[in-house]
Amino acid sequence: MFALLPNDEFLIYRSWCKQMKFFVLALLGTLIAGIASPVGVRAAEFEAGFVTLTLKDPVEGGPMPAIVVYPTKAEAGKTTLGPFTISATRGSAPAPGSYPLIVFSHGTGGSNLGHHDSLTALAQAGFVAAAVEHPRDNYRDDSGFGTDLQVTGRPHHIVALIDGVLADPIVGPLIDRGRIGMAGHSAGGYTSLVIAGAVPNFALAKAYREAVAFDPYRQRSDAVKDPRRKPDLQIIADPRVRAIVLMAPAIGYAFDKAALENIRIPVRLYRLSADEMLPQGWHGDRIAQLLPVSPEYVVLEGAGHFVFLAPCSWTLALTAKQICTDPPGIDRAAIHEKLNSEMIAFFRRSLDVRP
Numbered sequence: 001m002f003a004l005l006p007n008d009e010f011l012i013y014r015s016w017c018k019q020m021k022f023f024v025l026a027l028l029g030t031l032i033a034g035i036a037s038p039v040g041v042r043a044a045e046f047e048a049g050f051v052t053l054t055l056k057d058p059v060e061g062g063p064m065p066a067i068v069v070y071p072t073k074a075e076a077g078k079t080t081l082g083p084f085t086i087s088a089t090r091g092s093a094p095a096p097g098s099y100p101l102i103v104f105s106h107g108t109g110g111s112n113l114g115h116h117d118s119l120t121a122l123a124q125a126g127f128v129a130a131a132v133e134h135p136r137d138n139y140r141d142d143s144g145f146g147t148d149l150q151v152t153g154r155p156h157h158i159v160a161l162i163d164g165v166l167a168d169p170i171v172g173p174l175i176d177r178g179r180i181g182m183a184g185h186s187a188g189g190y191t192s193l194v195i196a197g198a199v200p201n202f203a204l205a206k207a208y209r210e211a212v213a214f215d216p217y218r219q220r221s222d223a224v225k226d227p228r229r230k231p232d233l234q235i236i237a238d239p240r241v242r243a244i245v246l247m248a249p250a251i252g253y254a255f256d257k258a259a260l261e262n263i264r265i266p267v268r269l270y271r272l273s274a275d276e277m278l279p280q281g282w283h284g285d286r287i288a289q290l291l292p293v294s295p296e297y298v299v300l301e302g303a304g305h306f307v308f309l310a311p312c313s314w315t316l317a318l319t320a321k322q323i324c325t326d327p328p329g330i331d332r333a334a335i336h337e338k339l340n341s342e343m344i345a346f347f348r349r350s351l352d353v354r355p
Contacts, residue, residue, distance in 0.1 A: 046071035048123035049092030050079070051171060055164040057135045059153040059230060066161055067112050068130040068171045069119040071095040083316035086116040088123065094170065097126075100179035100351050103161050103241075104131035105154065107186030107250070108217065109142045110309075115185065117310040121340035126355070127347065128174055132161040137187065144229070146221035151200065151251070152233045154191040158182070159238050179351040181243040183343065185308045186277070189249025193287070196244050197237045197262030200254035208253035212279050217250065241265070243350030245343055246295075247308040248272050252283035257290050266350035267295035268342070270308070274327050277305040296346065303330050311336060 049072035055064040069088050077089030102122055106114045112131040119129040134157050136144025144150045162180065166172050184192035194200065208218065221227075243266040271284035278284070288297045300307065304327050311333045312324035326332050348355060 045073075046095055046124050046126060047074055047076045047092070048072065048086075048088035048120040049074060049094060050086070050088040050090055050119075050123075051168070052090075053164055053168060055132070055160055058156045058160045059149060059233065060135060062135060064135055064157060064160065065112060065133045066130060066164065067116075067119070068128060068165055068168070069116075069123040070128045070171055070174055071097070071099060071123050071126055081113060083313055083319065084111075084113045084116055084310070085313055086113065087120045088116075094174050097174070098176045099126055099128045099174050100181065100347065100353055101162070101165060101175045101177075102127050102129045102181045102183060102347060103158055103165075104129065105158055105182070105184035105188030105191040106131065106134065106138070107188050108137055108145060108150070109139050110134075110137075110185070110188075111139050114309050115183070117336055118183070118340050118343060122344060122347075125344045126353070127344075128165070128171060130161055130165050130171075132157050146224035147227045147229050148231075148233050149229050150187070151190075151202075152235055153230070154187065155194045155236045155238070156233075158191060158195050159236060162238065162240060177240070179242065179353060180240045181245070181347045181351055182241045183245040183247065184249070185247040186250045186305065189246040189284075190251040190254075192241075192244040192246055193249065193255070193260070193263065194235060195238050195241050196265055196267075197239075198255060198260050199235060199262070200251065201256065201259050202254050204254055204256060204259075208282055212282065215279055216277060237262075243267075243347060245346060246270065246284065246287070248275055248278060248305055249284050249287055250278055252278075252286045255287060255290060257292070260287070260290050261292055263291060264293060266346070267291060267293070268298070268346045269295040270298045270300060270339075272303045272305060272307065273299055273301045274303055275305045298342075300335065302327055303335065307332055307335055308339070 048069050050069045053066040055066055057064040072092040073095045074092040079086050079090055104115050112133040122129040136149045182192045246269040269288050306323040317324040
């Protein structure tokens with residue numbers, strides 16, 4: 001058929017065919033690399049299963065709900081728990097293997113399901129991820145806000161969470177006990193710092209009060225009449241945690257260089273340029289400057305305080321407008337796709353995990 005073409009047109013056609021051949025081969029190579037690459041949220045061959053645990057609150061002795069999400073080879077599934085629909089199946093058989101553990105600490109008045117998409121993304125990438133509902137500082141009962149039950153008790157809850165996961169007969173045997181990390185949002189970021197060895201100095205709050213006219217969290221805390229509920233309760237750290245992710249960490253004004261000097265593990269810190277709850281200069285940015293080892297520091301432009309919570313279902317959006325509404329131009333789902341990928345990559349680097 002080529003003899004029917006003029007010579008110049010034949011040469012052009014042959015050159016075009018070669019270019020198309022190389023293009024197709026390059027495209028196939030890119031697709032294959034994308035399938036094999038651990039960069040994305042779905043960075044392994046797993047689906048997610050989960051169990052719920054009822055632990056004992058080490059501070060007051062009551063029940064402390066937790067969820068543990070783990071890798072499974074079972075078919076993908078979704079489960080509705082209250083206003084949340086999580087991409088995991090209750091009770092699926094765990095995939096055999098040894099996996100790092102990542103524990104989560106929610107923000108003030110939050111839930112152990114508030115970061116469910118990050119929990120499932122980690123499980124799908126070959127981690128076990130667990131979250132606790134902090135007693136006296138959750139959406140059902142926040143009566144401990146501004147007291148030692150919150151600021152001193154929270155790290156005790158995390159230690160109990162790690163102990164409970166390791167002791168559980170289903171998920172405990174899955175854990176690589178030398179590879180444990182932590183992530184926390186807002187007050188959960190503060191909790192992560194304390195777990196990592198920070199020692200808050202609340203006397204520093206005086207300078208913050210004088211400098212910052214409006215902070216809804218601090219003003220509510222200042223109004224608490226009885227902040228000492230457990231006078232013998234002491235700050236506690238957990239050296240088993242070897243890397244932390246901080247998402248808009250709160251109570252940054254309680255830390256100076258001396259308070260943070262013991263933190264020597266890898267830190268990834270996210271700050272929000274449009275954080276409506278935490279005044280700039282006193283929280284995430286302050287912590288980033290004072291840490292003895294520079295963190296991986298990321299500023300999310302235009303995002304508000306609650307952007308780190310999983311994208312809301314329509315039922316949750318109807319009942320919890322504040323935590324479900326983002327500033328104009330912010331795509332929470334897109335942010336979470338990137339955030340979860342970055343979190344997976346950070347913990348792989350920091351805990352020396354092979355994808």
